[in-house]
Amino acid sequence: MAAPILSVRDLHFYLFEMFDVEAMTARPRYAEHNRETFVAAMDTGQKIAERYFLPIRQKADVEQPTFDGKKVHMIPEIKPAIAAVIESGLSCPEADFEMGGMQLPAIVASAATSFLSAAGSTMMGYTALTNANCNLIQAHGTPEQIAKWVVPMREGRFAGTMAMTEPSAGSGLADLTTSATKTEDGRYLISGNKIFISGGDHDLNENIVHLVLARVKGAPKGIKGVSLFIVPKHKVDDNGELAGSNDVGLAGLFHKMGGRGQTSCAINFGEQGNCEGFLVGEENMGIRYMFHMMNEARIMVGTGAAITALTGYQYSLDYAKERRQGRLPSSKDPLSPPVRIIEHPDVRRMLLAQKAYAEGAYSLCLYGAQLADDLGTAVEETERNSAKTLLDFLTPIIKSWPSEYGPRANSMAIQVLGGHGYINEHPVEMFYRDNRLNAIHEGTYGVQSLDLLARKVPADNMAGYKLCISRIREDIKAASKYPELEVPAAELTAAVQLLSETTNAVLAGMQTANIDLALANSVKYLDLFGNVVVAWMWLKQSMTACDGLAREPHEDDRNFYLGKLQAMKYFYAYELPEIQVWKKILCDLEDAFYVAQEEWF
Ligand SMILES: Cc1cc2nc3c(=O)[nH]c(=O)nc-3n(C[C@H](O)[C@H](O)[C@H](O)COP(=O)(O)OP(=O)(O)OC[C@H]3O[C@@H](n4cnc5c(N)ncnc54)[C@H](O)[C@@H]3O)c2cc1C
Numbered sequence: 001m002a003a004p005i006l007s008v009r010d011l012h013f014y015l016f017e018m019f020d021v022e023a024m025t026a027r028p029r030y031a032e033h034n035r036e037t038f039v040a041a042m043d044t045g046q047k048i049a050e051r052y053f054l055p056i057r058q059k060a061d062v063e064q065p066t067f068d069g070k071k072v073h074m075i076p077e078i079k080p081a082i083a084a085v086i087e088s089g090l091s092c093p094e095a096d097f098e099m100g101g102m103q104l105p106a107i108v109a110s111a112a113t114s115f116l117s118a119a120g121s122t123m124m125g126y127t128a129l130t131n132a133n134c135n136l137i138q139a140h141g142t143p144e145q146i147a148k149w150v151v152p153m154r155e156g157r158f159a160g161t162m163a164m165t166e167p168s169a170g171s172g173l174a175d176l177t178t179s180a181t182k183t184e185d186g187r188y189l190i191s192g193n194k195i196f197i198s199g200g201d202h203d204l205n206e207n208i209v210h211l212v213l214a215r216v217k218g219a220p221k222g223i224k225g226v227s228l229f230i231v232p233k234h235k236v237d238d239n240g241e242l243a244g245s246n247d248v249g250l251a252g253l254f255h256k257m258g259g260r261g262q263t264s265c266a267i268n269f270g271e272q273g274n275c276e277g278f279l280v281g282e283e284n285m286g287i288r289y290m291f292h293m294m295n296e297a298r299i300m301v302g303t304g305a306a307i308t309a310l311t312g313y314q315y316s317l318d319y320a321k322e323r324r325q326g327r328l329p330s331s332k333d334p335l336s337p338p339v340r341i342i343e344h345p346d347v348r349r350m351l352l353a354q355k356a357y358a359e360g361a362y363s364l365c366l367y368g369a370q371l372a373d374d375l376g377t378a379v380e381e382t383e384r385n386s387a388k389t390l391l392d393f394l395t396p397i398i399k400s401w402p403s404e405y406g407p408r409a410n411s412m413a414i415q416v417l418g419g420h421g422y423i424n425e426h427p428v429e430m431f432y433r434d435n436r437l438n439a440i441h442e443g444t445y446g447v448q449s450l451d452l453l454a455r456k457v458p459a460d461n462m463a464g465y466k467l468c469i470s471r472i473r474e475d476i477k478a479a480s481k482y483p484e485l486e487v488p489a490a491e492l493t494a495a496v497q498l499l500s501e502t503t504n505a506v507l508a509g510m511q512t513a514n515i516d517l518a519l520a521n522s523v524k525y526l527d528l529f530g531n532v533v534v535a536w537m538w539l540k541q542s543m544t545a546c547d548g549l550a551r552e553p554h555e556d557d558r559n560f561y562l563g564k565l566q567a568m569k570y571f572y573a574y575e576l577p578e579i580q581v582w583k584k585i586l587c588d589l590e591d592a593f594y595v596a597q598e599e600w601f
Helices: 008-018 021-026 035-062 078-088 106-140 143-155 286-322 345-377 381-417 428-439 445-456 459-479 483-512 515-520 522-550 555-587
Strands: 158-163 179-182 188-198 207-216 227-232 234-236 242-245 248-253 264-269 276-279
Touching (some): 008 106, 008 555, 021 106, 035 078, 035 428, 106 207, 143 227, 286 345, 345 522, 445 515, 445 522, 483 515, 483 522
Antiparallel strands (some): 207 227, 227 276
């Protein structure tokens, strides 16, 4: 039997035991839902994944899209797969019923679409980006813009992108040069070149709606002079019909190490001087609006990284249970049959590490999704506000920790398969290649670490930081009723203390030392904070597992819960202690690479 894409039991554990999503059906927005509708959405995701995506996963990886100078070509099977997702409603699972969505809580939507990302890999990027594009226009656009652009995107007629990056403006968006010229009749003409635009051209849909960051002529320099425009590939008339080219030209496709199911495009806007853009909101406020999509995309990136790690773990686990090789050191009989490789402790090391990374990362992403639900629909205003504060604060960690540890997990999946992991007969090498992007796009690991340390920690008198610490302490207190969690609870208490001391030292360094030096080790701060947060998620999972064990479940469930406790034990013994090294580096303002001269390299 083939390896499962994901463990359904594990997804049910998060939704129905750990995060108690059924309680959300008491909120008016989700009143029409219940456990059955949540499970049905997950079943639908799984069925579409198995029927449409799994069979073409390898083909989409090997046969990359091509451009013949006029048109993009891709394997024909992608179109019906995307159409099936749109037809099911899973292209916009959180959207309102009347907009064609399923009005699911974000946390359930994440689980329902997880099968699609695991099996469809980056092909799911087309609908996910379209969904995030719609959400931005719905939040900041006019009713006319919503009717003209969001409705056809929700229906699946149009697709959407985010077009920010330029050849000379990647991490540094403040330097972007794409321009918007206001005409005498109040229209805007867009001119410039964007690169790496995911889903930037294809014929899966009738039209493509780009959300383009551009600078209105005469705007202030820097990020405060950036505006946001809706720029369709084809013009659209007042009846919603296509009305000719909008002077948006595909310059070429990028060929990538992974993520090959989705086109990555260099796009020229306005080469003929005839590319019209429609301003979203006010001029010069573009980056603020774009953050609506970027923040959503950051959670999406972290979630994709975690899911790719989970599916790699499932695959290598299945392989390790079948493959026979070698004997244990204690075996003296050369005639005894080789053991299954899962019997080698070192293979179990790699499996348990993958489990700890992947399930730790995914539980964090689901925690973030539930915060997104709470900030929109929690009954009490104070609860909505604190969910917003905490989600804003945690976003760089939710984006980055899975993106860093997900590929590590996938690398171990390759190692579990040995040489067979390195060849493309098995998908684990593709998982690694696909996952490697996640620490790069939507803000690199380094850029996220600066966001955390220089912006998110000090913001609002450290409100997000303090709230995060107090939530961790609340859970440590809750863990005190479980005698079997006494040790990890004490270790997490010590880790939080270490984090506080490190934070105080680094913030003091930012006041007194050279700011460039004080921030030079920001990546180690992100590593440290990330490990503490994931240790917290493992404590939460462990409390739920203890509750499960207390119910004296049948053997399969008992093993499932014991597996959770063992992964927590691994994380606390092997991963969490690394924070001590990182604390020293940060508190000492270690300057090894800060002072390294260019000539020394
Ligand atoms: C497959 C793919 C899909 C993408 N999809 C999209 C998309 O849909 N839309 C879109 O707009 N963009 C997209 N991007 C672009 C992506 O977001 C950028 O590649 C990313 O933000 C990094 O920019 P860059 O490539 O110019 O690298 P650079 O900004 O040149 O960075 C190079 C290195 O320098 C470091 N660095 C840069 N600035 C700093 C700093 N201030 N402090 C510390 N270190 C720094 C970075 O961390 C990195 O290690 C995509 C990219 C890829 C590869």
